[in-house]
């Protein structure tokens with residue numbers, strides 16, 4: 423199925439890989455997890471474990487299990503799956519934020535992760551954040567100056583008044599998410615990863631964002647989108663990876679995978 427799908431990747435016919443995931447496993451180590459019961463045997467076994475170098479209450483969560491795929495330039499890839507299936511974890515691994523316990527992630531170009539929690543400075547105004555965000559993405563001051571109006575217009579922050587000159591902490595969560603998306607979308611990315619960002623804006627903003635994702639694809643980047651909104655996935659992605667319990671259940675053209683997912687989950 424992956425082979426069929428790869429044909430869709432690039433209109434020019436040249437398929438350039440941007441991300442290769444090779445048998446990726448991600449394991450979280452959770453400190454302070456509840457141990458066993460309070461019986462003497464459980465306590466003894468905990469002491470024995472500690473002697474082996476494992477501390478009390480430490481547990482491992484195997485969040486991504488042996489995921490392999492190759493992403494190409496010009497693709498927009500949706501990640502779907504039920505809650506806790508490993509979508510955000512996989513995205514963070516592609517971004518290089520989580521080291522695989524086993525396997526490798528190879529990326530061609532700089533991956534940028536745009537999550538609803540992407541860091542902007544709450545005490546600073548929206549205006550300052552546009553500048554700092556642009557600089558953090560490697561844009562020059564000139565480029566930022568040129569794109570400034572466009573970023574603010576895209577975000578729609580100023581539609582109801584002069585909010586861009588107020589501190590970010592005064593924004594609603596939807597407004598803040600829109601500004602984050604607008605800043606990130608101002609640059610053409612090699613690999614752009616979006617985690618649920620579209621779900622926070624209103625419908626009008628979602629449509630604008632989806633349009634921008636299609637444009638980013640045209641500029642030869644690869645976009646990954648994690649979303650529970652099948653509508654957004656359908657409108658933006660040409661390929662979908664379906665994860666369940668950390669495993670890649672299906673990888674293929676959007677229609678095919680979404681159909682199977684809906685059949686399975688009844689959504």
Ligand SMILES: Nc1ncnc2c1ncn2[C@@H]1O[C@H](COP(=O)(O)OP(=O)(O)OP(=O)(O)O)[C@@H](O)[C@H]1O
Nearest residue numbers: 450452483485503504505506507508509510511512
């Ligand atoms: N920081 C963390 N520490 C420990 N376990 C974690 C951590 N983050 C996620 N997990 C676990 O990893 C598994 C996958 O979580 P992940 O957030 O990747 O799923 P998801 O598919 O993005 O879920 P959702 O759709 O609910 O956002 C879950 O079992 C979760 O409990």
